[in-house]
Amino acid sequence: MGPNGVIQSKVKGRVTLRVRSLKPHTSEMTALQLGVLADIADSYGSGMVHITPRQSVEIPHIDGSSVGEITALLERAGLAPGSSDNYLRNVIACSRWCLYNAAPLSTAAQKLNSMLQSLRLPAKTNISLSGCDFSCVRSRTSDIGVISRQEVYITGNKCKKCSLCLKPPLGCQVDAITLTDDGVSIDQHKCVRCGFCVNACPPGTIAGKRVSYDVLIGGKGGVNTPREAVYLTTADNEDELVATVGRLLDTYTRLARESERIGDIVNRAGLEAFIL
Amino acid sequence: MTETGGNEKFTLEMPKVGIIRGVQAKDIEVTGQKTVNLRVCARPYSNVYTSGQLRALKHVIETFGSGLVHLSPRHNLEIPEIAQNHVDSALKELYTAGLFPGGAGTSVRNIFTCPQWCTKALRQVRELGLMVSRNFADMDMPNKVTVSFAGCPNGCSRPETCDIGIIATDSSGGFSVLIGGKEGMNVRFAALLTECASEFEVIEIIDTVINNYRNKARLRPGSERKKERLAEVIDRLGLNEFMQKG
Numbered sequence: 374m375g376p377n378g379v380i381q382s383k384v385k386g387r388v389t390l391r392v393r394s395l396k397p398h399t400s401e402m403t404a405l406q407l408g409v410l411a412d413i414a415d416s417y418g419s420g421m422v423h424i425t426p427r428q429s430v431e432i433p434h435i436d437g438s439s440v441g442e443i444t445a446l447l448e449r450a451g452l453a454p455g456s457s458d459n460y461l462r463n464v465i466a467c468s469r470w471c472l473y474n475a476a477p478l479s480t481a482a483q484k485l486n487s488m489l490q491s492l493r494l495p496a497k498t499n500i501s502l503s504g505c506d507f508s509c510v511r512s513r514t515s516d517i518g519v520i521s522r523q524e525v526y527i528t529g530n531k532c533k534k535c536s537l538c539l540k541p542p543l544g545c546q547v548d549a550i551t552l553t554d555d556g557v558s559i560d561q562h563k564c565v566r567c568g569f570c571v572n573a574c575p576p577g578t579i580a581g582k583r584v585s586y587d588v589l590i591g592g593k594g595g596v597n598t599p600r601e602a603v604y605l606t607t608a609d610n611e612d613e614l615v616a617t618v619g620r621l622l623d624t625y626t627r628l629a630r631e632s633e634r635i636g637d638i639v640n641r642a643g644l645e646a647f648i649l
Numbered sequence: 650m651t652e653t654g655g656n657e658k659f660t661l662e663m664p665k666v667g668i669i670r671g672v673q674a675k676d677i678e679v680t681g682q683k684t685v686n687l688r689v690c691a692r693p694y695s696n697v698y699t700s701g702q703l704r705a706l707k708h709v710i711e712t713f714g715s716g717l718v719h720l721s722p723r724h725n726l727e728i729p730e731i732a733q734n735h736v737d738s739a740l741k742e743l744y745t746a747g748l749f750p751g752g753a754g755t756s757v758r759n760i761f762t763c764p765q766w767c768t769k770a771l772r773q774v775r776e777l778g779l780m781v782s783r784n785f786a787d788m789d790m791p792n793k794v795t796v797s798f799a800g801c802p803n804g805c806s807r808p809e810t811c812d813i814g815i816i817a818t819d820s821s822g823g824f825s826v827l828i829g830g831k832e833g834m835n836v837r838f839a840a841l842l843t844e845c846a847s848e849f850e851v852i853e854i855i856d857t858v859i860n861n862y863r864n865k866a867r868l869r870p871g872s873e874r875k876k877e878r879l880a881e882v883i884d885r886l887g888l889n890e891f892m893q894k895g
Contacts, residue, residue, distance in 0.1 A: 400719060404707045404710050404711045407706055411703035423764045428722070469729075507833045509721075594807055595803055596799070
């Protein structure tokens with residue numbers, strides 16, 4: 374296995390460098406980082422970059438001998454090569470600016486990425502952190518997926534009967550809210566705690582309280598044997614979430630035979646193997 | 650373009666498909682006007698961004714944005730926190746660099762093709778992506794439609810959870826076309842529709858699927874505005890009836 378982030382190409386001596394951002398946020402690039410990437414693509418590569426589905430950037434057609442030089446340039450800008458082979462793939466998080474966020478997870482992604490950036494695992498491992506149930510970052514087909522949940526309750530503020538909490542796009546996705554002459558009510562059995570209605574409610578009749586993070590494991594993409602992740606546990610806060618993911622990766626390393634992915638272990642040994 | 654009193658005023662002629670209503674991130678303080686997020690992708694379609702485009706983007710986020718750009722999972726770039734009165738100036742700069750707003754809302758989202766330098770690719774799918782993008786990109790649809798091309802069955806571009814996924818299965822030709830996949834609250838893996846021998850056939854099939862979807866999608870049961878995704882239409886009609894013309 375080669376160094377982290379360096380991918381061999383068809384042409385001998387030429388490599389593709391996969392780069393990810395480590396600070397300030399791993400799901401975003403700053404203006405400075407964009408400039409550095411553009412300069413590197415111009416002077417070492419062929420003047421182009423590819424944005425991968427895991428929020429890293431690939432710079433193709435680089436001379437293998439200049440990787441060390443480029444790494445030094447990247448590190449100065451808070452970037453690093455990585456996210457290839459069996460090294461932990463870039464932990465992705467959805468946009469902090471999205472209206473649907475129950476709780477943005479970019480800081481958790483940043484913590485995980487800086488902690489585990491050079492961790493080697495039995496096989497490719499994707500971790501995706503999603504701020505809401507829509508999971509744009511594909512939490513449900515990742516090896517470890519996280520979805521933020523927010524409990525909602527009805528405050529004393531008077532309901533203005535605007536019905537924004539019922540209608541799409543921001544309204545309830547599972548029909549848990551009913552609007553009567555007396556105001557709104559929430560069916561807690563139907564509610565999936567996505568927190569959309571909190572963002573939608575102008576007078577603040579519906580408000581959110583405790584945020585928790587659902588952890589799902591065993592998802593997998595690929596055309597031949599795709600697999601949907603299953604619910605494992607819930608973390609109450611961000612530190613607990615980071616610790617849970619760390620423990621899961623330890624368990625995975627201990628249990629894996631050859632190059633099994635988390636989903637394969639769940640198939641073989643059942644979900645109990647991962648219950649901490 | 651119109652001219653007013655010697656000062657060239659830029660007017661927007663493109664549909665504003667990629668402009669998303671945005672909120673400010675909780676850890677960045679921006680006071681004053683309402684801001685929007687701008688999702689941009691390269692047009693004509695490309696799975697790579699040139700260094701010139703990166704520099705244009707750098708200038709835009711420094712001048713009008715918050716100095717940050719979010720990388721989205723369908724190789725779009727999202728520029729957050731652009732004040733509404735700066736949107737047109739920002740767009741003007743982006744247009745000059747070949748970046749256009751897109752890949753949002755109920756439309757054909759940005760096409761995804763895997764990189765042409767991958768050693769695992771059985772054959773190149775970039776040209777196919779470009780053709781499909783020319784014909785269908787940002788086309789108005791009942792609900793969002795994601796199209797992905799993968800050069801090998803590993804499927805890094807996630808064709809198995811896309812509405813339309815195309816996978817190269819053979820280096821001499823040969824594609825599998827999968828439809829009806831979906832991600833999000835309920836995951837559905839796409840089902841194999843057909844095997845195609847040539848790129849021309851692939852385009853024809855995509856054309857049929859997109860047209861049939863436009864004609865046959867209805868409102869979701871119990872909803873007044875949201876229409877069905879491709880997967881739901883296929884569930885309701887069955888694959889054979891869905892593919893019939895009409």
